[in-house]
Amino acid sequence: MRSTWLLGATVAAVIGAGSATLAAHHSRTGFDPNDKPVELKGIVAEYRWRNPHVLFFWDVKDENGKVVRWVTEFGSVATTIGRGLTKDTFKPGEAVTVVGIRSQAGTPVLLLQRVIKADGTVIGGDAE
Amino acid sequence: MRTLLSTTLTALLALAAFAPIVMAQASKVTPPGWLPCPRCQSAQERAEARKKFNVDSRAFNPRDLSGIWGNNGIELNVVVPPFTPEGKKMYDATRAEETPDGVALSNSKDGMLICDPLGYPRLFAYNYGFQFVVLPDRVVQFFEWGHTWRDIWTDGRKLPENPPQPRWLGYAVGRWDGDTFIVESNGYDDRSWLQEDRRDRRWGFPHSDQLRVVERYRRTSFGTLEAELTIIDPVVFKKPWTTRGTIQLSPGTELWEYMCAPSESEQFNEQKIRRQVGVQ
Numbered sequence: 001m002r003s004t005w006l007l008g009a010t011v012a013a014v015i016g017a018g019s020a021t022l023a024a025h026h027s028r029t030g031f032d033p034n035d036k037p038v039e040l041k042g043i044v045a046e047y048r049w050r051n052p053h054v055l056f057f058w059d060v061k062d063e064n065g066k067v068v069r070w071v072t073e074f075g076s077v078a079t080t081i082g083r084g085l086t087k088d089t090f091k092p093g094e095a096v097t098v099v100g101i102r103s104q105a106g107t108p109v110l111l112l113q114r115v116i117k118a119d120g121t122v123i124g125g126d127a128e
Numbered sequence: 129m130r131t132l133l134s135t136t137l138t139a140l141l142a143l144a145a146f147a148p149i150v151m152a153q154a155s156k157v158t159p160p161g162w163l164p165c166p167r168c169q170s171a172q173e174r175a176e177a178r179k180k181f182n183v184d185s186r187a188f189n190p191r192d193l194s195g196i197w198g199n200n201g202i203e204l205n206v207v208v209p210p211f212t213p214e215g216k217k218m219y220d221a222t223r224a225e226e227t228p229d230g231v232a233l234s235n236s237k238d239g240m241l242i243c244d245p246l247g248y249p250r251l252f253a254y255n256y257g258f259q260f261v262v263l264p265d266r267v268v269q270f271f272e273w274g275h276t277w278r279d280i281w282t283d284g285r286k287l288p289e290n291p292p293q294p295r296w297l298g299y300a301v302g303r304w305d306g307d308t309f310i311v312e313s314n315g316y317d318d319r320s321w322l323q324e325d326r327r328d329r330r331w332g333f334p335h336s337d338q339l340r341v342v343e344r345y346r347r348t349s350f351g352t353l354e355a356e357l358t359i360i361d362p363v364v365f366k367k368p369w370t371t372r373g374t375i376q377l378s379p380g381t382e383l384w385e386y387m388c389a390p391s392e393s394e395q396f397n398e399q400k401i402r403r404q405v406g407v408q
Contacts, residue, residue: 029231029232029329029405030404030405031404050396051387051388051392052393052396053396053400055396055399055400071399076167077386078167078168078256078272081164081165082167082169082170084170086157103403103405105227105231105404105405106406107404107406107408109400109403111404
Protein backbone atom coordinates (compact mmCIF):
# COMPACT_ATOMS: atom_id res chain seq x y z
CA MET A 1 0.00 0.00 0.00
CA ARG A 2 1.42 3.31 -0.97
CA SER A 3 1.48 6.24 1.36
CA THR A 4 1.99 9.92 0.63
CA TRP A 5 2.71 10.28 4.26
CA LEU A 6 6.33 11.11 4.41
CA LEU A 7 6.28 7.54 5.34
CA GLY A 8 7.44 5.69 8.24
CA ALA A 9 7.59 5.43 11.92
CA THR A 10 10.40 7.93 12.33
CA VAL A 11 8.49 10.74 10.74
CA ALA A 12 5.32 9.70 12.53
CA ALA A 13 7.17 9.79 15.84
CA VAL A 14 8.48 13.27 15.15
CA ILE A 15 5.03 14.52 14.23
CA GLY A 16 3.53 12.78 17.22
CA ALA A 17 6.00 14.42 19.56
CA GLY A 18 4.84 17.84 18.50
CA SER A 19 1.19 17.12 18.06
CA ALA A 20 0.05 18.66 21.32
CA THR A 21 1.56 21.96 20.36
CA LEU A 22 0.55 21.83 16.75
CA ALA A 23 -3.04 21.25 17.54
CA ALA A 24 -4.08 24.59 18.94
CA HIS A 25 -7.56 24.60 17.45
CA HIS A 26 -7.78 20.90 17.25
CA SER A 27 -10.18 19.86 19.91
CA ARG A 28 -10.66 16.22 20.73
CA THR A 29 -13.44 17.02 23.10
CA GLY A 30 -16.41 14.81 22.42
CA PHE A 31 -14.32 11.83 21.30
CA ASP A 32 -13.09 8.86 23.29
CA PRO A 33 -9.73 7.91 21.81
CA ASN A 34 -10.22 4.41 23.21
CA ASP A 35 -13.28 3.84 21.06
CA LYS A 36 -12.86 1.38 18.22
CA PRO A 37 -12.21 3.14 14.90
CA VAL A 38 -14.75 2.78 12.13
CA GLU A 39 -14.30 2.72 8.36
CA LEU A 40 -16.71 4.84 6.36
CA LYS A 41 -16.70 4.51 2.58
CA GLY A 42 -18.04 7.45 0.67
CA ILE A 43 -17.56 10.18 -1.89
CA VAL A 44 -15.64 13.40 -1.27
CA ALA A 45 -18.09 16.32 -1.12
CA GLU A 46 -15.71 19.13 -0.20
CA TYR A 47 -12.07 19.51 0.71
CA ARG A 48 -11.97 22.95 2.27
CA TRP A 49 -8.36 24.16 2.12
CA ARG A 50 -8.65 26.91 4.71
CA ASN A 51 -7.61 27.88 8.19
CA PRO A 52 -7.95 27.44 11.06
CA HIS A 53 -8.03 23.78 10.01
CA VAL A 54 -8.57 22.06 6.70
CA LEU A 55 -12.01 20.48 6.68
CA PHE A 56 -12.92 17.33 4.79
CA PHE A 57 -16.55 16.49 3.99
CA TRP A 58 -17.65 13.23 2.43
CA ASP A 59 -21.02 11.62 1.73
CA VAL A 60 -21.80 8.21 3.15
CA LYS A 61 -24.89 6.09 2.57
CA ASP A 62 -26.34 4.86 5.84
CA GLU A 63 -28.03 1.49 6.33
CA ASN A 64 -31.30 2.90 4.96
CA GLY A 65 -29.66 4.23 1.83
CA LYS A 66 -29.88 7.81 3.01
CA VAL A 67 -26.84 9.95 2.17
CA VAL A 68 -25.27 11.54 5.24
CA ARG A 69 -22.57 14.19 4.98
CA TRP A 70 -19.72 13.54 7.39
CA VAL A 71 -16.92 15.88 8.39
CA THR A 72 -13.44 15.52 9.75
CA GLU A 73 -10.39 17.75 9.86
CA PHE A 74 -6.70 17.94 9.14
CA GLY A 75 -4.45 20.60 10.71
CA SER A 76 -4.00 24.20 9.64
CA VAL A 77 -3.06 24.78 6.01
CA ALA A 78 0.64 25.26 6.83
CA THR A 79 0.75 22.22 9.09
CA THR A 80 -1.04 20.13 6.50
CA ILE A 81 1.41 21.21 3.80
CA GLY A 82 4.23 20.20 6.14
CA ARG A 83 2.67 16.76 6.26
CA GLY A 84 2.80 16.39 2.50
CA LEU A 85 -0.72 17.33 1.43
CA THR A 86 -1.70 20.03 -1.04
CA LYS A 87 -4.90 21.80 -1.99
CA ASP A 88 -5.20 19.21 -4.78
CA THR A 89 -4.78 16.05 -2.71
CA PHE A 90 -8.53 15.34 -2.88
CA LYS A 91 -11.13 16.16 -5.50
CA PRO A 92 -14.90 16.25 -5.00
CA GLY A 93 -16.45 13.12 -6.41
CA GLU A 94 -13.61 10.74 -5.68
CA ALA A 95 -14.19 7.60 -3.67
CA VAL A 96 -12.54 7.36 -0.28
CA THR A 97 -12.56 5.27 2.84
CA VAL A 98 -12.17 7.31 5.97
CA VAL A 99 -11.01 5.69 9.19
CA GLY A 100 -11.52 7.38 12.52
CA ILE A 101 -13.34 7.53 15.81
CA ARG A 102 -16.99 8.52 16.02
CA SER A 103 -18.09 11.40 18.18
CA GLN A 104 -19.72 10.32 21.40
CA ALA A 105 -22.63 12.61 20.60
CA GLY A 106 -23.46 10.37 17.63
CA THR A 107 -23.13 13.23 15.16
CA PRO A 108 -21.56 12.65 11.73
CA VAL A 109 -18.07 13.76 12.77
CA LEU A 110 -14.95 11.61 12.87
CA LEU A 111 -11.69 12.09 14.73
CA LEU A 112 -9.54 11.35 11.72
CA GLN A 113 -7.01 8.56 11.66
CA ARG A 114 -6.55 8.16 7.92
CA VAL A 115 -8.12 8.50 4.52
CA ILE A 116 -7.62 5.73 1.96
CA LYS A 117 -7.97 6.73 -1.66
CA ALA A 118 -9.35 4.41 -4.33
CA ASP A 119 -5.83 3.56 -5.52
CA GLY A 120 -4.81 2.52 -2.01
CA THR A 121 -2.89 5.68 -1.14
CA VAL A 122 -3.13 6.36 2.57
CA ILE A 123 -3.32 9.91 3.90
CA GLY A 124 -2.80 10.11 7.63
CA GLY A 125 -4.66 12.37 10.00
CA ASP A 126 -3.78 14.06 13.28
CA ALA A 127 -5.10 11.21 15.39
CA GLU A 128 -3.13 8.57 13.49
CA MET B 129 22.27 -7.26 -22.66
CA ARG B 130 22.06 -8.93 -19.30
CA THR B 131 23.83 -5.94 -17.74
CA LEU B 132 21.41 -3.52 -19.37
CA LEU B 133 18.46 -5.56 -18.16
CA SER B 134 19.88 -5.73 -14.69
CA THR B 135 20.57 -1.99 -14.62
CA THR B 136 17.10 -1.17 -15.88
CA LEU B 137 15.51 -3.50 -13.36
CA THR B 138 17.53 -1.95 -10.55
CA ALA B 139 16.55 1.52 -11.67
CA LEU B 140 12.88 0.59 -11.85
CA LEU B 141 13.00 -1.01 -8.41
CA ALA B 142 14.73 2.07 -7.02
CA LEU B 143 12.10 4.29 -8.61
CA ALA B 144 9.33 2.16 -7.18
CA ALA B 145 10.92 2.19 -3.76
CA PHE B 146 11.18 5.97 -3.72
CA ALA B 147 7.89 6.69 -5.48
CA PRO B 148 6.00 7.61 -2.31
CA ILE B 149 8.80 9.93 -1.22
CA VAL B 150 8.94 11.51 -4.65
CA MET B 151 5.20 12.06 -4.35
CA ALA B 152 5.68 13.73 -1.00
CA GLN B 153 8.41 15.99 -2.34
CA ALA B 154 6.43 16.81 -5.45
CA SER B 155 3.47 17.67 -3.29
CA LYS B 156 5.24 20.71 -1.99
CA VAL B 157 3.39 23.74 -3.16
CA THR B 158 6.16 26.30 -3.16
CA PRO B 159 6.44 27.96 -6.59
CA PRO B 160 9.89 28.32 -8.18
CA GLY B 161 11.75 31.21 -6.59
CA TRP B 162 9.55 31.27 -3.51
CA LEU B 163 10.27 29.67 -0.16
CA PRO B 164 8.15 27.50 2.12
CA CYS B 165 6.78 28.86 5.37
CA PRO B 166 8.45 27.59 8.56
CA ARG B 167 5.51 25.37 9.46
CA CYS B 168 5.20 24.13 5.86
CA GLN B 169 8.47 22.25 6.08
CA SER B 170 8.43 18.61 7.03
CA ALA B 171 10.81 17.57 9.80
CA GLN B 172 13.09 16.09 7.16
CA GLU B 173 13.10 19.26 5.06
CA ARG B 174 13.79 21.32 8.17
CA ALA B 175 16.80 19.20 9.03
CA GLU B 176 18.06 19.30 5.43
CA ALA B 177 17.76 23.10 5.32
CA ARG B 178 19.70 23.54 8.52
CA LYS B 179 22.41 21.32 7.08
CA LYS B 180 22.41 23.12 3.73
CA PHE B 181 22.76 26.51 5.40
CA ASN B 182 25.40 25.19 7.76
CA VAL B 183 23.70 26.86 10.71
CA ASP B 184 25.62 25.10 13.45
CA SER B 185 29.10 26.22 12.46
CA ARG B 186 28.51 29.30 10.35
CA ALA B 187 30.09 32.57 11.55
CA PHE B 188 27.61 34.93 13.18
CA ASN B 189 27.31 38.22 15.01
CA PRO B 190 25.72 37.53 18.40
CA ARG B 191 24.23 41.02 18.40
CA ASP B 192 22.39 40.50 15.15
CA LEU B 193 19.15 38.62 15.74
CA SER B 194 17.98 38.87 12.14
CA GLY B 195 16.30 35.82 10.74
CA ILE B 196 13.20 33.68 10.79
CA TRP B 197 12.95 31.76 14.02
CA GLY B 198 11.01 28.64 14.94
CA ASN B 199 7.71 27.34 13.66
CA ASN B 200 5.81 26.76 16.83
CA GLY B 201 6.63 28.96 19.83
CA ILE B 202 7.73 27.92 23.29
CA GLU B 203 4.98 26.73 25.59
CA LEU B 204 4.98 28.34 29.02
CA ASN B 205 6.64 26.46 31.86
CA VAL B 206 4.26 23.82 33.17
CA VAL B 207 5.12 24.82 36.74
CA VAL B 208 2.52 27.55 37.09
CA PRO B 209 3.00 29.95 40.02
CA PRO B 210 0.19 30.13 42.57
CA PHE B 211 -2.70 32.44 41.78
CA THR B 212 -3.67 35.35 43.93
CA PRO B 213 -7.35 35.22 45.02
CA GLU B 214 -8.17 37.65 42.21
CA GLY B 215 -6.10 35.58 39.79
CA LYS B 216 -7.99 32.44 40.76
CA LYS B 217 -11.29 34.17 40.05
CA MET B 218 -10.03 35.29 36.66
CA TYR B 219 -8.76 31.79 35.87
CA ASP B 220 -12.07 30.20 36.88
CA ALA B 221 -13.90 32.61 34.59
CA THR B 222 -12.03 31.18 31.61
CA ARG B 223 -13.63 27.78 32.03
CA ALA B 224 -15.28 26.54 28.86
CA GLU B 225 -19.02 26.15 28.55
CA GLU B 226 -20.34 22.62 28.69
CA THR B 227 -23.12 20.70 27.02
CA PRO B 228 -26.00 19.43 29.19
CA ASP B 229 -24.07 16.14 29.31
CA GLY B 230 -21.04 17.86 30.82
CA VAL B 231 -18.86 17.76 27.72
CA ALA B 232 -16.70 20.85 27.31
CA LEU B 233 -17.58 22.90 24.28
CA SER B 234 -13.97 23.02 23.15
CA ASN B 235 -12.22 25.96 24.81
CA SER B 236 -15.20 28.21 24.24
CA LYS B 237 -13.93 31.25 26.16
CA ASP B 238 -10.74 31.37 24.11
CA GLY B 239 -10.72 34.56 22.10
CA MET B 240 -8.61 32.77 19.51
CA LEU B 241 -11.70 30.86 18.38
CA ILE B 242 -13.28 34.14 17.28
CA CYS B 243 -10.02 35.60 16.00
CA ASP B 244 -9.32 38.03 18.81
CA PRO B 245 -5.63 38.92 18.54
CA LEU B 246 -3.51 36.38 20.40
CA GLY B 247 -1.66 39.18 22.16
CA TYR B 248 1.69 38.92 23.83
CA PRO B 249 3.19 36.81 25.30
CA ARG B 250 0.76 34.30 23.85
CA LEU B 251 2.50 34.81 20.51
CA PHE B 252 5.72 33.80 22.22
CA ALA B 253 4.11 30.61 23.51
CA TYR B 254 2.35 29.79 20.25
CA ASN B 255 3.27 30.92 16.79
CA TYR B 256 4.07 29.71 13.29
CA GLY B 257 7.53 31.23 13.31
CA PHE B 258 8.55 34.86 13.57
CA GLN B 259 11.08 37.12 11.92
CA PHE B 260 13.36 39.59 13.65
CA VAL B 261 14.26 42.53 11.42
CA VAL B 262 16.85 44.81 12.99
CA LEU B 263 16.53 48.54 12.22
CA PRO B 264 18.60 51.42 13.65
CA ASP B 265 15.90 52.45 16.13
CA ARG B 266 14.01 49.21 16.73
CA VAL B 267 13.78 45.50 16.28
CA VAL B 268 10.64 44.57 14.41
CA GLN B 269 9.18 41.17 15.20
CA PHE B 270 6.91 39.87 12.47
CA PHE B 271 4.62 36.93 13.14
CA GLU B 272 3.06 34.64 10.57
CA TRP B 273 0.13 33.79 12.87
CA GLY B 274 -2.21 36.74 12.64
CA HIS B 275 0.11 38.31 10.09
CA THR B 276 1.07 40.96 12.62
CA TRP B 277 4.13 42.55 14.18
CA ARG B 278 5.39 44.34 17.26
CA ASP B 279 8.00 47.07 17.53
CA ILE B 280 10.71 46.63 20.15
CA TRP B 281 12.12 50.14 20.42
CA THR B 282 15.88 50.44 20.91
CA ASP B 283 16.14 54.23 20.60
CA GLY B 284 16.42 54.79 24.33
CA ARG B 285 12.80 55.55 25.11
CA LYS B 286 11.33 54.33 28.40
CA LEU B 287 8.19 52.28 28.89
CA PRO B 288 5.14 54.50 29.41
CA GLU B 289 4.18 54.82 33.07
CA ASN B 290 0.56 55.39 32.14
CA PRO B 291 0.02 53.85 28.69
CA PRO B 292 -2.52 55.91 26.74
CA GLN B 293 -4.22 52.82 25.34
CA PRO B 294 -3.92 49.17 26.37
CA ARG B 295 -2.41 47.16 23.52
CA TRP B 296 -2.82 43.51 22.65
CA LEU B 297 0.92 43.36 21.95
CA GLY B 298 1.93 45.88 24.60
CA TYR B 299 4.62 48.56 24.55
CA ALA B 300 8.13 47.14 24.24
CA VAL B 301 11.65 48.52 24.58
CA GLY B 302 14.91 46.65 24.07
CA ARG B 303 18.55 47.04 25.07
CA TRP B 304 21.73 45.02 24.93
CA ASP B 305 23.49 43.69 28.01
CA GLY B 306 26.64 42.13 26.56
CA ASP B 307 25.36 39.65 24.00
CA THR B 308 21.94 39.38 25.59
CA PHE B 309 19.06 41.34 24.12
CA ILE B 310 16.65 42.32 26.89
CA VAL B 311 13.08 43.27 26.07
CA GLU B 312 10.79 44.83 28.65
CA SER B 313 7.14 45.48 28.00
CA ASN B 314 3.92 46.67 29.62
CA GLY B 315 0.63 48.33 28.75
CA TYR B 316 -1.17 45.12 27.83
CA ASP B 317 -4.85 44.73 27.06
CA ASP B 318 -6.19 42.28 29.63
CA ARG B 319 -8.54 40.53 27.22
CA SER B 320 -5.83 38.24 25.84
CA TRP B 321 -4.68 35.03 27.50
CA LEU B 322 -1.08 34.23 28.34
CA GLN B 323 -1.73 30.79 26.94
CA GLU B 324 -4.36 28.12 26.73
CA ASP B 325 -4.01 25.85 29.77
CA ARG B 326 -2.68 22.75 28.09
CA ARG B 327 -3.01 20.68 31.25
CA ASP B 328 -6.73 20.81 30.62
CA ARG B 329 -7.93 22.72 27.61
CA ARG B 330 -11.07 23.94 29.28
CA TRP B 331 -9.16 26.85 30.78
CA GLY B 332 -6.75 29.62 29.83
CA PHE B 333 -4.21 31.62 31.82
CA PRO B 334 -5.40 35.21 32.24
CA HIS B 335 -3.46 38.36 32.95
CA SER B 336 -4.28 41.85 34.13
CA ASP B 337 -3.45 45.24 32.69
CA GLN B 338 -0.61 45.36 35.22
CA LEU B 339 1.25 42.63 33.35
CA ARG B 340 4.93 43.26 32.71
CA VAL B 341 7.06 40.93 30.63
CA VAL B 342 10.82 40.63 30.54
CA GLU B 343 12.46 38.66 27.73
CA ARG B 344 16.08 37.75 27.24
CA TYR B 345 17.45 36.51 23.92
CA ARG B 346 20.95 35.25 23.29
CA ARG B 347 22.12 34.00 19.91
CA THR B 348 24.49 31.16 20.77
CA SER B 349 25.12 30.06 17.18
CA PHE B 350 24.02 31.18 13.75
CA GLY B 351 21.08 28.84 14.04
CA THR B 352 20.22 28.91 17.73
CA LEU B 353 18.50 31.48 19.92
CA GLU B 354 18.19 30.96 23.65
CA ALA B 355 15.07 32.60 25.01
CA GLU B 356 13.80 33.36 28.48
CA LEU B 357 10.49 35.01 29.23
CA THR B 358 9.31 36.17 32.65
CA ILE B 359 5.72 37.11 33.36
CA ILE B 360 5.24 39.52 36.23
CA ASP B 361 1.63 40.15 37.12
CA PRO B 362 1.04 40.64 40.86
CA VAL B 363 -2.71 40.94 40.30
CA VAL B 364 -2.89 37.36 39.03
CA PHE B 365 0.19 35.48 40.24
CA LYS B 366 1.96 35.47 43.60
CA LYS B 367 5.34 34.99 41.94
CA PRO B 368 6.94 35.75 38.58
CA TRP B 369 6.55 32.98 36.01
CA THR B 370 9.66 32.20 33.98
CA THR B 371 9.90 30.05 30.87
CA ARG B 372 13.14 29.13 29.13
CA GLY B 373 13.68 27.47 25.81
CA THR B 374 15.62 27.34 22.60
CA ILE B 375 14.39 28.61 19.27
CA GLN B 376 15.92 27.24 16.09
CA LEU B 377 16.54 29.35 13.02
CA SER B 378 14.32 28.34 10.09
CA PRO B 379 16.68 28.88 7.16
CA GLY B 380 15.35 28.71 3.64
CA THR B 381 11.88 29.83 4.66
CA GLU B 382 9.81 32.97 4.44
CA LEU B 383 6.76 34.02 6.43
CA TRP B 384 3.49 33.28 4.76
CA GLU B 385 0.07 34.62 5.62
CA TYR B 386 -1.94 33.11 8.44
CA MET B 387 -4.85 35.48 8.82
CA CYS B 388 -7.38 34.49 11.41
CA ALA B 389 -10.51 35.31 9.44
CA PRO B 390 -13.61 35.48 11.67
CA SER B 391 -15.87 34.13 8.93
CA GLU B 392 -13.65 31.08 8.43
CA SER B 393 -13.34 30.45 12.14
CA GLU B 394 -17.08 30.72 12.67
CA GLN B 395 -17.67 28.17 9.91
CA PHE B 396 -15.10 25.87 11.48
CA ASN B 397 -16.59 26.25 14.95
CA GLU B 398 -20.09 25.61 13.67
CA GLN B 399 -19.41 22.81 11.23
CA LYS B 400 -16.83 20.90 13.22
CA ILE B 401 -16.32 21.91 16.85
CA ARG B 402 -19.94 22.40 17.90
CA ARG B 403 -21.14 19.48 15.81
CA GLN B 404 -18.70 17.02 17.37
CA VAL B 405 -20.18 17.61 20.83
CA GLY B 406 -23.73 17.50 19.52
CA VAL B 407 -24.46 21.23 19.61
CA GLN B 408 -25.83 22.15 16.21
